[in-house]
Amino acid sequence: IDTNMQAxxxxxxxxxxxxxxxxxxxNPNKKFALGAAQSPVxxxxxxxxxxxxxKIKQDQFTGHWWLIVEKEKIRVGYWPKTLxxxxxxxxxxxxxxxETYAPPNMDNPPMGSGRLPQERFKYSGFMGNLDIIDSKxxxxxxxxxxxxxxxxxxxxxxxxxxxxxxxxxxxxxxxLYGGPGGSSCxx
Numbered sequence: 001i002d003t004n005m006q007a008x009x010x011x012x013x014x015x016x017x018x019x020x021x022x023x024x025x026x027n028p029n030k031k032f033a034l035g036a037a038q039s040p041v042x043x044x045x046x047x048x049x050x051x052x053x054x055k056i057k058q059d060q061f062t063g064h065w066w067l068i069v070e071k072e073k074i075r076v077g078y079w080p081k082t083l084x085x086x087x088x089x090x091x092x093x094x095x096x097x098x099e100t101y102a103p104p105n106m107d108n109p110p111m112g113s114g115r116l117p118q119e120r121f122k123y124s125g126f127m128g129n130l131d132i133i134d135s136k137x138x139x140x141x142x143x144x145x146x147x148x149x150x151x152x153x154x155x156x157x158x159x160x161x162x163x164x165x166x167x168x169x170x171x172x173x174x175x176l177y178g179g180p181g182g183s184s185c186x187x
Contacts, residue, residue: 023067025077032069032076044113045122057133058090090135096127097150100158100181108157108185112178117161121176124161128174142173157185 023034030036042049053070063081068074081088102108112125130142147162158179 022083023077023079027074027076029074032074034067034076042113044115047122049121049126051128053129055133058087060137063088094132096130096175097160098177102181107183108181110179110181111158114178114180116155116159116179117176118159124176125178126174126176130173130175144173147173147175153179154185157181 025033027033031038038052040050055066055068055070057066057068058064058081059066059078064078065081065084065087066078067076069076098111100109100111113123115123115125117124117126131139132142133139149160149162151158151160153159156179158177158181160175160177162175
C-alpha cells in the first residue's frame with residue numbers, strides 16, 4: 001500500500017505528500033507524525049542500521065487503513081476507508097518502495113543514502129522485515145517468488161536490488177534501494 005494513497009491512483013489528484021487531505025492523525029506525538037523527519041539515522045558505511053518498523057493495516061471492524069509504528073506500539077493515524085473506492089475489502093497488490101520528485105528543469109534529488117544499492121548494505125538504503133497480512137489478519141513474510149522488481153528510473157540515477165532473504169541478518173526479506181539522482185535521470 002502506498003502511503004500516498006489516492007482513490008484515483010494519482011491520475012487526476014496529483015497529491016504526493018503528507019499534506020494530502022484525508023489522513024486523520026490520532027497520536028499527538030509529533031515524532032511520529034506523517035511526513036516527520038525520523039532520528040536517529042544510519043551512517044553511510046556503518047554495519048549497524050537504524051530501522052523504523054511501520055505497518056499499514058486495514059482495521060477489520062472500521063475498514064480504515066491505520067499507520068502503526070510497531071516497536072513503540074503507536075497508532076499514528078488512519079486513512080478513512082471512504083477515501084478509496086478500490087480498498088474497501090483489502091488490497092490485491094502491495095508495493096514497497098519510494099519515489100522522488102523534482103519540478104521541471106531541476107535536478108532529481110537523491111534517494112535513500114544517495115548511493116546505489118550495488119554498493120551493498122553498508123552504503124545503501126534498505127527496507128527490511130517485509131511482510132503481508134492476509135484476509136484473516138495473519139502476518140507472513142513475503143515469499144521471494146512473489147516479488148517483482150519494478151523501476152521506471154535510469155539505473156545510474158536510482159536502482160533497487162532484491163536477492164531474497166538478506167543473508168546473515170534479522171531484517172528478513174530485505175531489498176536495497178537508492179541513488180544519487182541528478183540532471184540526466186529522464187524521469
